[in-house]
Amino acid sequence: MTGTPALRPEDRPAFERVLRQALNTPEIRAALRRHGSAGAAAAERLRARALAERAGIATAAAPEYAAYLRQRNTVASCVRADGTPSAGAGARGLLSALAVLAPVLAAAATAVFLLLGYVLGYVPGLGGSGRELGDALLTAGHTAAVVTAVTTAGGVTWLLITAARHRTPATGPPGGAPGADEAWRQALLERGILPFLRDQLRQTQPGRQGRAAHPRRPTLGYTSPDFASPEFSGPGFTVPPSSSEG
Structure with missing residues (x-):
């Protein structure tokens, strides 16, 4: 039992x-x-x-x-x-890190390519070769911008799925009533x-x-009002008269 x-x-x-x-x-x-x-x-x-x-x-x-x-x-x-550590857990950790790092790196590359492309393509005195290099950098910058958008959307989606998977045991544990x-x-x-x-x-x-706090007082031998004692009252006992009586 x-x-x-x-x-x-x-x-x-x-x-x-x-x-x-x-x-x-x-x-x-x-x-x-x-x-x-x-x-x-x-x-x-x-x-x-x-x-x-x-x-x-x-x-x-x-x-x-x-x-x-x-x-x-x-x-x-x-x-x-x-x-529990496992190969799957390691892969999920690597994917989570890539989901955070890939958009950051793509955004940094976009900024660098666009900045250099505008500088080389529109600064006077660099000649035709400078403009061609600037156009190539602008094209690379636009491509990097598309990559940034795609990787950002994919990373956010992956992080949301991972957070929901880790939150499931706390919100609805099996075998117990909420x-x-x-x-x-x-x-x-x-x-x-x-x-x-x-x-x-x-x-x-x-x-x-x-x-x-105030218990009953013990009953003494005399009672009110005549204070007659039970020891000296009762049959066989007579109270003698007072000396003042004739």
Whole structure:
């Protein structure tokens, strides 16, 4: 028989956040205000008691916590499998680098060819050979501009596909329901922490504390108003008359 999963150390900050949320609910805040000036101290005592009993409180949301752990383990397995080095991963890395570098190099070549072509083709005094070289450079610049546009479009497309492929395990992990962490926190709040806080507040009501602080006084041998003692009253005993009576 599988036991209830214990709250793991990495999930304790999440438990404390849910506890803080519970202490700030209108119901608990109204109950704390009934403690008067000791409200802040009472809230801190409640928080300390809940943290001390978090292992037992967490069992109230054990099914949701087990589902959350299964989803988290599945996501971790997918990430480890996707991050394993392989020849395909190296090729994808090389293609990603080319997708970034090729448009940059093509743009730089375009700028250089066009600049030199305009300088050699339109500066006077260079002669016919200068104009021919300038025209050739302008043609090369226009070709490089087309290459720049094509490589830029291809690089952007490749980067978008790669980003979508890497984002798929995080958005839809197989074998686990989406939002299992939120379901666990909600169950922990409604079935674990809030009932614990209500029970603690019922045990520390001001009226109950006042009655506990003033216990009943023990009944003495005399009662009001005649202060007759049970030790000296009853059958077989007669109170002697006063000396003033005749």
